[in-house]
Structures are given as C-alpha cells and as structure tokens.
Amino acid sequence: MRAALFAILLLAPGWAMAVGRPAEMLPDPAAEARAQEIGRELRCMVCQNQSIEDSEADLARDLRRLVRERVATGEPSEKVVNYIHERYGDFVLLRPPLNLVTAPLWGVPVLVLGGGALALLLMRRRAAARPGPAPLSEAERARLAALENDP
Amino acid sequence: MSGTGLEKAPPDAADEPGGVRPPLGRRVLVWAPLGLAVGGGLGFWAMLRGMRDGSYDPRGVPSALVGKPAPALALPAVPGLAVPGFGPEALAAGGPVLLNFWASWCVPCVVEHPQLVALQRRGVRLLGVNYKDKPADAARFLAQHGNPFAGMVADTDGRAGIEYGLYGVPETYLLDGRGTVRWRWAGPLMPDTLSAELEPLLRRYA
Numbered sequence: 001m002r003a004a005l006f007a008i009l010l011l012a013p014g015w016a017m018a019v020g021r022p023a024e025m026l027p028d029p030a031a032e033a034r035a036q037e038i039g040r041e042l043r044c045m046v047c048q049n050q051s052i053e054d055s056e057a058d059l060a061r062d063l064r065r066l067v068r069e070r071v072a073t074g075e076p077s078e079k080v081v082n083y084i085h086e087r088y089g090d091f092v093l094l095r096p097p098l099n100l101v102t103a104p105l106w107g108v109p110v111l112v113l114g115g116g117a118l119a120l121l122l123m124r125r126r127a128a129a130r131p132g133p134a135p136l137s138e139a140e141r142a143r144l145a146a147l148e149n150d151p
Numbered sequence: 152m153s154g155t156g157l158e159k160a161p162p163d164a165a166d167e168p169g170g171v172r173p174p175l176g177r178r179v180l181v182w183a184p185l186g187l188a189v190g191g192g193l194g195f196w197a198m199l200r201g202m203r204d205g206s207y208d209p210r211g212v213p214s215a216l217v218g219k220p221a222p223a224l225a226l227p228a229v230p231g232l233a234v235p236g237f238g239p240e241a242l243a244a245g246g247p248v249l250l251n252f253w254a255s256w257c258v259p260c261v262v263e264h265p266q267l268v269a270l271q272r273r274g275v276r277l278l279g280v281n282y283k284d285k286p287a288d289a290a291r292f293l294a295q296h297g298n299p300f301a302g303m304v305a306d307t308d309g310r311a312g313i314e315y316g317l318y319g320v321p322e323t324y325l326l327d328g329r330g331t332v333r334w335r336w337a338g339p340l341m342p343d344t345l346s347a348e349l350e351p352l353l354r355r356y357a
Contacts, residue, residue: 045212045318058283059319062309087222087316089215123176 024061026068035071038080039064043092051094214324214335215316221250221326222314226304230286234293237278237302243330247356249277250324251300252312254284255292257320263339264296270345271299275353279303282312282320325349327356 026032036053042063044055052060052067063084070080084092096102136144173181201207216222221242228236242248251267253260271277279300281289286305293300306312315324318337325334334352336344 058309059312059317062313066310066313084313085215087215087313089212089316091212 024064024068026072028072031071032068034077035064035068038067038071038077041081041094042067042084043094045088045092214332216324216332217335219332221324221330221332222311224280224304224311224314226280226306226311229281229284229289229303229305232286232290232293232303234279234298234300234303236304241278241302242326243328244276245328246276247328247333247353248326249275250280250326251277252280252282252306252315252317252320252322254282254320255288256284257282259339260292260321261296263321263341264299266340266342266345267299268297270349271301276301280311281305282317283307283309325352325356 026035039053040051042052044050044052044057044060044063046057046059047055050060052063066084067080070083071077081093090096090099090102096105098106198207223239224237224242225239226236228234242250249267249270253263267277277300279302281303283306289303289305304311309317315322321339323336323340324332327333333356334348336348340349
C-alpha cells in the first residue's frame with residue numbers, strides 16, 4: 001500500500017506548477033521538486049478542492065513549510081505524507097486510500113462494469129437458448145416450392 | 152436464422168411470444184430509471200433537510216484524532232496574561248477538559264465566547280491555545296469578553312494546531328480524564344451545539 005502510494009507520488013504529473021514563492025522554496029531543486037510532489041497530493045483543508053501547493057490559505061502555507069522542513073532533513077516522501085495523514089485523516093489525501101470507508105468509492109465502478117457484463121452475458125445466453133422458428137410443415141414447403149418455381 | 156432466406160413469414164407464425172405480458176427482465180428495465188430517480192430524489196431531499204437543520208454538514212470531516220491520545224502540548228504561557236500556562240499533564244487531569252484553539256483576530260471566536268463563559272460557569276474545565284496571536288491582543292480580548300480559561304498557552308507558529316489536525320480557529324476538542332480525544336468541533340460552539348452534542352458527552356465522560 002505504501003509502496004503503491006509512493007509510486008503514485010512519483011508518477012504524479014509534473015506540469016502543474018505551484019504557487020512557489022521563492023522565499024519558501026528549498027535551495028536544492030531536487031528536494032524542492034520532491035516537496036512539490038508531496039504537496040500536490042495533499043488537500044488544503046480550508047479550501048478543500050485545492051492542493052496545499054496551489055492554495056494561498058494560511059494553513060496551506062504552514063503545511064507547505066512543514067513538508068519542506070521534513071524533506072530538507074531527507075525524510076522519505078511516504079513518511080512526510082503519513083505524518084500529515086495521521087493528523088488530518090483520509091480527507092487530506094487528494095487520492096483517497098483504499099480502506100473500509102472508501103471501499104464503496106472504488107467498488108462502485110467495478111460493480112457497475114461487472115453488473116453490466118453479467119447482464120450482457122445473461123441476455124446473450126437467453127437469446128441463444130431461445131428456440132428458432134419451427135420447421136416448415138408439408139403444406140408450407142409445397143407452397144414455398146410453388147413460389148420459388150413461379151417466376 | 153438458419154439460412155432459409157425467407158423473411159416474409161406469415162403474420163400468424165408466432166415467432167415472438169410476447170405481446171401479452173413482457174418478460175420480467177424487461178419490466179424491471181422499464182421501472183429501474185424511475186426507481187433510481189425516486190431513490191436519488193429522496194437522498195437529496197434528506198441531505199438538504201439535514202443541511203437546513205444542521206445535522207448534516209457537507210464540509211464537515213471527522214477528526215482523525217477522535218479515540219486517540221491528545222497530542223502533547225509543550226508550549227509556553229502567553230506572556231503578560233493573567234491566565235497561567237499549562238503543561239502536557241494538564242490534558243489528562245482525571246476529568247473532562249475542553250481544549251479550545253482561539254485567537255483575538257478571529258471573528259467567530261467573539262461569537263463563540265459567551266458559550267465558553269457559560270461552560271466555565273457550569274464548572275467545565277477549559278484550556279485555551281492562543282493561536283498565532285499577539286499576547287497584548289489576547290489580553291485585551293479576554294479583558295473585554297471575560298476569561299473562561301483555567302490555563303492558556305501560545306501557539307505562535309501554528310505548529311501545535313497542525314499536531315491536532317486544526318483547520319482554523321475556533322476549534323474545540325473534548326478530552327476525557329485520560330487525555331483521549333473524544334470529540335472535535337470545528338467552528339464556533341453555539342448554544343444548540345452545546346445542548347445537542349457537547350452536554351451529553353460531558354455527562355458521559357464526567
């Protein structure tokens with residue numbers, strides 16, 4: 001789970017440039033990039049639909065500073081995220097983790113797709129099982145032959 | 152289907168058994184959208200009703216700390232304030248404690264203050280965390296509105312707030328006698344919050 005989260009963090013798109021006040025940025029570009037990657041995964045609890053990297057709220061600035069302090073000491077990204085996750089709960093993660101509470105969130109698409117596939121399968125099976133048209137009777141066959149012979 | 156090539160079957164050849172009563176699956180399909188719409192409508196109605204009477208808050212998020220020990224507060228007292236500071240041991244003092252994060256610059260804190268004073272008069276132990284505030288402003292606020300706090304510490308950089316998962320001020324945490332967080336209220340405590348939520352909890356953890 002942690003490894004997966006870490007992988008997600010690493011793969012996060014790098015194009016969304018942050019507020020990035022030069023004063024609060026880390027001097028080491030690699031560390032600053034790592035701090036931004038972490039920050040983009042964390043929700044600003046005040047504005048709720050922005051990451052702490054994008055938000056101008058006071059709390060977001062405090063959290064940005066905290067992330068940078070921890071990154072500067074060389075702490076692994078997942079530990080930094082865990083530190084904030086433990087204090088602010090699942091809601092602070094912009095990508096919700098899979099647990100009992102969030103299971104419906106992840107499960108519903110699977111259920112809908114699976115249900116649709118099952119319905120399709122059942123419909124096909126029923127259509128295949130439906131008996132074809134009854135064979136022609138003797139009289140019908142004679143009439144058909146007559147029609148075919150008639151130009 | 153089996154290659155007779157004849158499509159003009161006589162009309163009385165009953166190749167479709169339906170007509171009288173569609174199969175069950177089809178009937179379910181016809182009624183499913185209506186059922187979904189009714190269910191969704193009821194859900195939205197319940198949400199709107201809850202938002203109006205305050206029992207449902209779409210922005211409200213439960214604190215991650217509920218049920219866990221309260222983070223230790225090792226903060227200095229507010230200089231120049233008549234209220235003494237308190238140490239980490241004050242959070243597990245054997246009885247329920249309300250820990251209130253507030254600031255003099257925070258307008259909802261003014262709205263909340265009479266409720267804090269009322270709680271203190273009823274014997275509830277209130278500890279304050281003065282959040283990102285100037286000591287002189289905090290002293291002026293308490294002189295003007297009254298002081299319900301038994302102890303007060305200063306969180307000048309907001310770091311203790313982050314330890315508690317604070318969104319903003321005011322925010323109030325109820326700790327039981329062992330220092331476990333039992334309840335968190337983000338925003339001002341209003342009289343109806345006291346009667347509906349806090350008072351039952353105070354009785355429970357008394």
